[in-house]
Amino acid sequence: MDRLNNPARLMIVSDLDHTMVDHHDSENLSLLRFNALWEANYRHDSLLVFSTGRSPTLYKQLRKEKPMLTPDITIMSVGTEITYGNSMVPDNGWVQFLNQKWDKNIVMEETRKFPELKLQSETEQRPHKVSFYVDKDKARDVMRALSELLEKRGLDVKIIYSGGMDLDILPQGAGKGQALAYLLKKFKAEGKLPNNTLVCGDSGNDAELFSIPDVYGVMVSNAQEELLQWHAENAKNNPKIIHATERCASGIIQAIGQFSLGPNTSPRDLKCSSECKMEDTNPGHEIVKFYLFYERWRRAEVENSDQSLEKLKAVCYPSGVFIHPSGVERPLHDCISAMKNCYGDKRKSLRVWVDRVSSAQISSDTWLVKFDKWELSGEEWQCCMTTVILRSRAASLSDGFTWMHVHQTWLEGSGHVGGGMPKHKQGDVAKKTYSWRSMRLVMCIDGNLAQSALMDQSGLSSTSCSKGVHGGQWTVLQVHTILSTLHDLWA
Ligand code: GLC
Ligand code: MG
DSSP states (O other): OOSOSSOOSEEEEEOTBTTTBOTTOTTOHHHHHHHHHIIIIITTTOEEEEEOSSOHHHHHHHHHHSOOOOOSEEEETTTTEEEETTTTEEOHHHHHHHTTTOOHHHHHHHHTTOTTOEEOOGGGOBTTBEEEEOOHHHHHHHHHHHHHHHHHTTOOEEEEEETTTEEEEEETTOSHHHHHHHHHHHHHHTTOOOSEEEEEEOSGGGGGGGGSTTOEEEEOTTOOHHHHHHHHHHTTTOTTEEEOSSOHHHHHHHHHHHTTOSOOOOGGGOSSGGGSOGGGOSHHHHHHHHHHHHHHHHTTOSOOOHHHHHHHHHTEEEEEEEEOTTSOEEEHHHHHHHGGGGTTTTTTTEEEEEEEEEEEEEETTEEEEEEEEEEEETTEEEEEEEEEEEEESSSSGGGOEEEEEEEEEEBTTTTOEETTEESOOSTTOOBSSOOTTSOEEEEEETTEEEEEEEOOTTSGGGGGGOBBTTSOBOOHHHHHHHHHHHHHHHO
16 A cells, blocks of 8 residues: 555544444435545545455445545455455455465355355355355354364364354455454555554454454444454453444544544534634645535535635635636636525535545645545535645645635546436546546646646647746746656556
């Protein structure tokens, strides 16, 4: 995982169903609180790991249904599949390791002898995971008998019971805890062991996470009996593990606060942006704060006042522009004025969140920030890849930022809905027209605002059209620097 050059400040390793994702919260409020906290305060220097029992198929399905962030690392199928980044590159070393003393055919053969076991769907049968349903009262006996049989056949397996119904059979070296131990070992070898790790779970297959040395752990308030029982028998006296009083993602935020792992106030918990603590100010925070205001404006949850819009205008550069996904360009100030007409137009229905916020400092006072901006309104999901240029208003970041430029691009399929289910998903979105080699830029060079430059595929031929409004002139070297910054940032 080379997104970070330094050890992560915090690594969160969270289960999804009933931990990060609350299936009883149709408004997804605790998840959205977590998202805002993460993108505002942690994304730039920390790692988010999702560790789920779901197969890749069901994991991708969940991402279509819930406003989830993109994790840095995804561990699926109960710690048997590890992938990295948005494109989910598999860890083949882990696959090799799991092949030891494992033979899926033998597992299938032996389990057929148990009529109590009902095979789960085909998608959930994976190379290193065989899964069944079994009634609670039969689980213990079946597990005991089965492990004896498999041992006799020369296999070394792990049998896990979760959620009072799911029975998974995995290689002994697999499981959520072992996958985490493997990652920590990898980070250590690279000199990038996270400063703190927080594991979060609710059910039986999460128990292993809590037995990894040195990690903090939170069992969310709604944790299953089997996990609480495991804790009572195995980890009762470990002060680094708590049973939260809050459900799901809110329980995770609670644990961050209780263990003092970093900021634990989600921007969504603040009524107005002036309540933000100065030390929280970074480009990610600015972006989250802005889109939260935008959501609240359209939901009519903030006061409808000209004064608020004037305040927004005051943080936009007077000649800054907004490039709409259609390619139409408008002054930023006009866009803010136009917001007057959409006050309360999406009462109760709109949610806005940002994902994958990344920023690069491109001059002493200027940041290039890139992120995915999501809007969910009723059944309709829309995503824009967004690039913003922010300039700090004074030497210190705590004085806030000026928005110099905003450029949005639709992602393929965005904005279409069908049959009640969104067709457009986070997991499998494709870029439509966006390419770092082919984009219009408005850049601040040496404090001057260069008007624009059209970068074509060859890169260099674009340097001639770079006359700045304040007379700033781009040099070949500057264009190269910008291109390589963009490339590093988005590679
Ligand atoms: C998820 C998986 C299922 C597994 C369960 C418990 O629900 O889809 O196959 O049995 O997690 O690990
Ligand atoms: Mg769970």
